[in-house]
Amino acid sequence: MSLTPARRESLWAYAFITPWLIGFMVFTAGPMAASLFFSLTEYNIVSPPQWLGLTNYVNLFQDELFWHSLSVTFKYAAFALPLGLVFSYLIAVLLNQKIPGVNVWRTIYFLPSVVAGVAVALLWARIFDPKFGILNPFLAQFGIKGPGWLADPDWSVPALVIMSLWGVGGNVIIYLAGLQGVPTDLYDAAKVDGATAWQRFRHVTLPMTTPVIFYNLVLGLIGAFQYFTEVYVLTGGAGGPVRSTLFYNLYLYQNAFKYFHMGYASTMAWVLFVIVLLLTLLIFRSSDTWVYYEGQLKGR
Amino acid sequence: MSPSLTPAARAPALRRLFEGLKGQALLLKSLTTLVLAAGAGVIMLPLLFLLSTSVKDRDQLRQSPPPLIPTALTLVEVNGKQEPLYRVTVDGQTREMALIKNRPGGKGLFLDPANPSQTYELVIAEQTALTHLEIHWENYAEALRQMKFDKLLVNTLLVTFLGMAGMLFSCSLVAYGFSRFRAPWLNIFFIILLSTIMLPGQVRLIPTYVFFNKLRWVDTLLPLIVPQFFANAYDVFLLRQFFLTIPLELDDAAKIDGASPLQVLLYVILPQARPALVSVAIFHFLYAWNDFYEPLIYLHSPQNWTLAVGLQTFNALYAVNTHLIMAASAVMILPPIILYFLAQRIFTQGVVFSGIKG
Numbered sequence: 001m002s003l004t005p006a007r008r009e010s011l012w013a014y015a016f017i018t019p020w021l022i023g024f025m026v027f028t029a030g031p032m033a034a035s036l037f038f039s040l041t042e043y044n045i046v047s048p049p050q051w052l053g054l055t056n057y058v059n060l061f062q063d064e065l066f067w068h069s070l071s072v073t074f075k076y077a078a079f080a081l082p083l084g085l086v087f088s089y090l091i092a093v094l095l096n097q098k099i100p101g102v103n104v105w106r107t108i109y110f111l112p113s114v115v116a117g118v119a120v121a122l123l124w125a126r127i128f129d130p131k132f133g134i135l136n137p138f139l140a141q142f143g144i145k146g147p148g149w150l151a152d153p154d155w156s157v158p159a160l161v162i163m164s165l166w167g168v169g170g171n172v173i174i175y176l177a178g179l180q181g182v183p184t185d186l187y188d189a190a191k192v193d194g195a196t197a198w199q200r201f202r203h204v205t206l207p208m209t210t211p212v213i214f215y216n217l218v219l220g221l222i223g224a225f226q227y228f229t230e231v232y233v234l235t236g237g238a239g240g241p242v243r244s245t246l247f248y249n250l251y252l253y254q255n256a257f258k259y260f261h262m263g264y265a266s267t268m269a270w271v272l273f274v275i276v277l278l279l280t281l282l283i284f285r286s287s288d289t290w291v292y293y294e295g296q297l298k299g300r
Numbered sequence: 301m302s303p304s305l306t307p308a309a310r311a312p313a314l315r316r317l318f319e320g321l322k323g324q325a326l327l328l329k330s331l332t333t334l335v336l337a338a339g340a341g342v343i344m345l346p347l348l349f350l351l352s353t354s355v356k357d358r359d360q361l362r363q364s365p366p367p368l369i370p371t372a373l374t375l376v377e378v379n380g381k382q383e384p385l386y387r388v389t390v391d392g393q394t395r396e397m398a399l400i401k402n403r404p405g406g407k408g409l410f411l412d413p414a415n416p417s418q419t420y421e422l423v424i425a426e427q428t429a430l431t432h433l434e435i436h437w438e439n440y441a442e443a444l445r446q447m448k449f450d451k452l453l454v455n456t457l458l459v460t461f462l463g464m465a466g467m468l469f470s471c472s473l474v475a476y477g478f479s480r481f482r483a484p485w486l487n488i489f490f491i492i493l494l495s496t497i498m499l500p501g502q503v504r505l506i507p508t509y510v511f512f513n514k515l516r517w518v519d520t521l522l523p524l525i526v527p528q529f530f531a532n533a534y535d536v537f538l539l540r541q542f543f544l545t546i547p548l549e550l551d552d553a554a555k556i557d558g559a560s561p562l563q564v565l566l567y568v569i570l571p572q573a574r575p576a577l578v579s580v581a582i583f584h585f586l587y588a589w590n591d592f593y594e595p596l597i598y599l600h601s602p603q604n605w606t607l608a609v610g611l612q613t614f615n616a617l618y619a620v621n622t623h624l625i626m627a628a629s630a631v632m633i634l635p636p637i638i639l640y641f642l643a644q645r646i647f648t649q650g651v652v653f654s655g656i657k658g
Contacts, residue, residue, distance in 0.1 A: 009481050012561045016477025017486075019470040020493065023530025028496055031504035031511070038506060045510060091339065094332050101333075108340040110647050111347075114636040117590035118608045119629035122615050123350045126622060134349050137365030166346065173647060197328060218498070225500060229592040233612050252502055257597055262506050269502040276500050 038266035045262055056267040066268070068243060069251040072157065076247070077224035079161045084220065085213065088168040092175030093205070106176075113169035121233035124163045125150065150234055153244035160230060160245065171216050178212030179205065210291040214283070221279055225249060225272055248272060354627040355435045361622055372434035376413050386410065386427040390420055396430065436623070443614075443624040444631065451603060452610040459524045459595075459606055460588040466528035467535055467584050468577060474531040475539035476565045480551065496533045509597060519600045524588075535580045542576035543569055579646050586636055607632055 003011070014021075039056055041049035060066050095106050112120075127133045128149035136146030147155040182205060190200045228249045231239065237254070239246030252272070256265035348368055353361070356370045375382040376398045383398040388410055390397075397420070401409040408424045444450075478490050512523040546569060554568050570577065595606040605613070611632055615625050640647065 006482075010483035010486075013477050013481035013483035013486055016473045016481070016561075016565075017489065018473075019529065020474040020531040020536065021489075023470070023527065023532075024492070024496070026511075027508060027527050027530060028499070028504055031507035034507035034510070035503055035505075045513060091336075094336055097329065097332050099329050099333055099336075105336045105340060106647075107641075107644060108343055109336075111637070111640065112343060114586055114640045114647075115590075115633040116586075117632075118592055118611045118615075119632040122611070122625055122629050123346055126353060126626065127346055127349060131364050132361065132366055132622075134345070134366060134368075140365075166343065197324070222498060222500060226502075232592070232596070233615070236616055249502065253597075256506055256509075262510070266506050269500070269505065272500055273503045276498070280498060 035266040035269055038263050039270050041263045042261075043263040043266075044260045046260075049263065052263065056264050057271075060264070060267050060271060065243070065246065065251060069239075069246045069248045072239075072244070072246055073224060073227070073248040076157050076160060076227065077221060079158070080164045080224065081217070081220045083161065083165060084168050084171060085217065087165055088171035088216070089175055089209075089213065091168070092172045092179055093201070095172065095176055096179040109172055110169040112167045113173070116167060117229055118233050120167070121163075121230040124159075124166075124230075125234055128159050151241060153242045156241060156244045160234075163230065171220075174216055175209065175212055178209040182208040207292040210287075211293055214287050214291045218280055218283055221283070222276055225276055228253065350626055350630055350633075353623060354439055354630045355437060356623050357434075357436050357439075358623070360434065367431075369433065370435055371431040374430040374432050378411065378413055378416060385413075385430045386424075387430055388420070388422055388427045390422070399424065399427075439623050439627040440631065443627040446618070446624060447610050447614040447628055448602070449607075449610075449628070449631070452605055452607045455521060455599075455604060456589065456606040456608075459521055460585055462525045463528040463588050464581055464584045466525065466530075467532065468581060470529050470531040471535040471539055471580065472565070472570060472573075472577070474536045475543055476561075476569060478536065479540045479543040480561070480564075480569075493533050493536060497537070505597075512598065518598055519604055521599075521604065523598045524591075524594055524606075535584070538580055539573065539576055542573050546572045575646070578643070582639060582643050582646060585639060589636060 038049060040052060040054065042052050042056075043049035091109055095102060095109060099105075127135050130136050130146065130148050130151065133149075135149070139146040149155050149159040186204050186208070187200055190204050195203070226249055227247050231245045231247050231250055232253075235241075235245055237250070237258075239250050239254075248268075249272075252265050252268045255261045255268060349366075352368050352370050353366070357372075360370060360372055374385045376385045377383075378398045378400055381400075383400050386397055386399055388395055388397045395412060397410040397412050399408045399410055400419070402424070403409055403421060406424055407421055408427075409419050410422055410427070411419045478486065478493070508523075509518070512518050515522075517523050517526075550568050550572065551564050554564050559567065590608065591606075592608040592612065595609045596612075599605050599609055602610070602613075611625075611628055614628060618624065
């Protein structure tokens with residue numbers, strides 16, 4: 001064989017990553033280019049795409065439902081993300097303490113994260129039911145008259161936020177891994193210096209786990225724009241009552257697979273892509289001021 | 301500590317401070333446990349409600365607020381009719397009587413079944429209705445029969461396990477390629493791979509659908525299974541992070557013995573990476589089992605549905621049968637829960653996730 005060892009190594013490398021290279025071309029790069037093309041056409045799958053130029057984009061920005069679905073999505077994200085972040089972080093901090101039976105607690109707290117999807121949405125539909133559910137009778141014990149939740153356009157999004165908080169266990173797992181990665185000698189050093197529990201948390205734990213917070217924040221944001229299953233199941237795909245839960249992804253789904261406006265839905269997909277990209281960049285840029293990477297210090 | 305203290309006075313002050321800290325720690329621990337217990341209650345309550353609703357019958361469903369323990373009113377036969385039994389107080393005596401008629405002003409007509417000739421008019425709210433435990437396990441059989449569970453289960457298992465096999469096969473190869481070799485452009489490709497984790501799926505959804513439509517694969521299980529054989533960014537990343545922790549000396553020893561790169565993967569890397577492989581397999585199971593969006597888009601005929609789509613439709617058609625829907629939902633969440641308890645260590649110790657940071 002006349003191959004140099006370096007050439008042979010490269011060939012092996014490319015041979016091993018071939019499945020991904022093919023998958024990337026066929027299921028990611030190719031479709032992305034195609035959906036950019038579709039976004040400039042009228043396309044209903046049955047007949048060939050008709051060139052429209054930027055018409056879809058112009059129409060989209062004049063589409064009230066587009067703006068409405070954006071605001072529903074942002075409204076949900078504005079509450080679900082910060083609340084989820086704080087809750088899951090606090091739970092992770094508590095679950096990281098040396099207390100008796102901590103594994104039992106961890107087991108319970110992670111449990112909801114494995115039972116996602118349709119069944120859970122159906123369960124919460126019953127919990128929120130004003131008459132036969134358990135939430136409003138519970139609130140009534142504190143003298144609070146619970147709203148109609150999923151039946152009330154003002155309370156349907158808050159209900160979805162509450163539902164999402166029940167499943168924060170998935171984020172807790174990631175935070176806990178981050179907390180366990182904080183070197184114990186830092187805590188010991190802080191204790192020697194007489195730092196209180198709060199000071200140790202504020203000046204050791206929090207800075208050391210900002211990368212994990214950052215990771216959860218970015219993925220949570222993308223997740224809000226993918227939000228679909230729960231709202232489809234709870235509203236039968238309609239986004240009701242009176243479109244109060246018409247999330248961006250649900251409106252996109254309706255355009256694509258209910259009305260077969262594949263071109264218009266592709267436009268929505270690309271606008272979504274740009275929005276998510278911008279928001280992610282924004283978080284990345286701001287992260288310089290608040291995310292602390294231990295590795296960065298080593299270069300100094 | 302104030303500097304004015306003499307060294308002699310400092311020692312007891314230090315000790316007090318130390319004891320204070322110890323007491324504080326104990327208090328913190330108790331508080332932590334208390335808060336965790338309260339939160340655990342909040343988490344378990346919906347699941348208990350699910351179980352309790354799934355074993356009620358239609359009459360029990362009408363109780364508002366719904367009791368968590370599935371009870372039913374105890375009935376007694378009076379003059380050939382079933383009437384609810386109450387514990388009533390008459391003339392300072394507690395007796396069990398049947399309510400046979402409602403009267404105006406929240407009152408009711410009660411009588412003792414053993415002595416039906418005498419009736420008493422009493423305020424209903426002051427008496428206690430007698431209830432007993434009533435569990436309808438048969439809801440489960442009924443729900444599974446109605447939603448044609450067996451057929452949907454076969455489809456779901458096919459999608460889940462064939463997809464899992466494809467994912468493990470392709471992601472192991474790709475992760476190995478990205479962790480053990482040097483090649484031009486390889487790092488660029490890895491960055492591209494990582495960036496697809498952030499990519500919103502919708503941007504490739506429609507052309508992919510059109511593609512599968514052209515292949516006449518829509519309304520078959522293939523669009524849910526075949527893409528898994530072409531690796532995905534998330535699992536490749538997790539496996540690669542784990543492969544990087546396996547010492548290179550092991551590869552070298554095998555190479556000296558004449559092993560090819562493929563043999564190194566099969567006989568050195570994969571056996572070492574068992575925990576990581578088990579983890580990604582479990583996460584794939586949870587993903588595929590719970591996935592709704594893609595099955596909804598690709599599967600149209602009822603005989604091709606997965607459980608998630610079948611359950612959604614079952615609810616849309618028979619929403620009044622809350623008890624049956626809750627029974628079906630309970631069955632649907634059972635496999636993930638069993639798997640969770642079997643593989644608890646992977647979740648509670650974050651075997652895979654520890655690779656994420658840094």
